[in-house]
Amino acid sequence: ETGVTQTPRHLVMGMTNKKSLKCEQHLGHNAMYWYKQSAKKPLELMFVYNFKEQTENNSVPSRFSPECPNSSHLFLHLHTLQPEDSALYLCASSQDADTGELFFGEGSRLTVL
Amino acid sequence: TQLLEQSPQFLSIQEGENLTVYCNSSSVFSSLQWYRQEPGEGPVLLVTVVTGGEVKKLKRLTFQFGDARKDSSLHITAAQPGDTGLYLCAGAVSGGSNYKLTFGKGTLLTVNP
Numbered sequence: 001e002t003g004v005t006q007t008p009r010h011l012v013m014g015m016t017n018k019k020s021l022k023c024e025q026h027l028g029h030n031a032m033y034w035y036k037q038s039a040k041k042p043l044e045l046m047f048v049y050n051f052k053e054q055t056e057n058n059s060v061p062s063r064f065s066p067e068c069p070n071s072s073h074l075f076l077h078l079h080t081l082q083p084e085d086s087a088l089y090l091c092a093s094s095q096d097a098d099t100g101e102l103f104f105g106e107g108s109r110l111t112v113l
Numbered sequence: 114t115q116l117l118e119q120s121p122q123f124l125s126i127q128e129g130e131n132l133t134v135y136c137n138s139s140s141v142f143s144s145l146q147w148y149r150q151e152p153g154e155g156p157v158l159l160v161t162v163v164t165g166g167e168v169k170k171l172k173r174l175t176f177q178f179g180d181a182r183k184d185s186s187l188h189i190t191a192a193q194p195g196d197t198g199l200y201l202c203a204g205a206v207s208g209g210s211n212y213k214l215t216f217g218k219g220t221l222l223t224v225n226p
Contacts, residue, residue, distance in 0.1 A: 004155070042117070043156075043201070043216040090155050101146060102203075102214070104155030 003027040006105035021076040023091030031097040032074040037088040050097035117217035134220040142204035150199040
């Protein structure tokens with residue numbers, strides 16, 4: 001059992017659909033992150049939440065909308081995506097956003113048709 | 114912009130062989146982390162190195178942080194099929210804010226039985 005759980009593991013959606021990715025961490029951490037992993041590119045940081053407050057939005061298009069209702073849960077709402085948004089979306093947590101090491105979930109593989 | 118270059122990009126070896134992968138940058142990092150990502154999984158932290166010249170060993174894996182804290186290497190002795198995966202290095206800038214980690218593209222290692 002991993003400390004960071006992501007659902008769904010796989011998602012196929014059309015460009016006009018609305019869907020959400022969910023992440024839950026059971027580690028008692030205070031910081032949570034969304035990363036995008038595409039082939040042949042480094043991991044790209046998308047959003048950071050520290051103590052439920054968004055502290056980083058790395059110039060992410062508005063078709064990606066994060067939500068952090070509490071320190072244990074993080075969502076990524078998806079709307080009107082493009083085929084180039086197809087990627088593995090990784091959630092991670094750490095003790096806080098200033099120190100510590102990242103604990104990743106298994107990822108949600110997104111395909112946009 | 115800090116960039117981390119990892120080499121080689123791909124490596125395929127036979128079980129029992131030794132190998133070294135590299136992580137290089139022109140920037141100085143306050144610490145550097147190595148992760149391993151197995152197929153279909155999220156990255157898992159292997160080690161964090163902090164001091165220039167530091168060497169850390171994890172069973173058959175030896176990690177070294179360069180004296181100038183700009184580069185790092187990972188040496189695996191007597192590789193096993195279970196070592197197969199994507200090896201990612203990530204550097205943290207001085208100040209230590211976790212969300213300012215910079216990831217390399219990774220080295221994809223395949224160990225054949």
